[in-house]
Amino acid sequence: MAGLPHNKMAMDPALVRIGNLSSNRYKYFRWTKRTATVSFVFVIAIPGILGYLGYKNDGLWDLRGKRRGDTISER
Template identity: 55%
Template sequence: MAGPSKSLVLDPALQKYYELNANRYKYFRWTPRHAWLSFVYMGLIPGVLTYLTLKTEGKYELRGKRRGDTIAEW
């Protein structure tokens, strides 16, 4: 027979974890560790990638190369 089972028992520990995960924003606090990680992931990494991208823009041409040709244009 189809339908909900009366013998289904939910694990209280999993239910508590699901509730905590759904309401995570209510329990968040800024700590020095959170501030540092936020700076690294939102500032430092994109900044370094942007710098490297702008520094090497136009330097490499991968299309139309033959064996033995250099990749660097300048």
């Protein structure tokens, strides 16, 4: 058993191609309108919206230590 080759199965060419493409993606990347838009959305827009919502709701809701009949809103 120790001397036998363990990779007797044939490799799927599509999986090999995807593996090579993902490991060499930086070589083939180009800035296009689509990649710039996607990068802007995921790097600036979504974190900005989440930060704004977090800032506006900071201290607005107090869910700890409430009793029956108390309001959730602090304002």
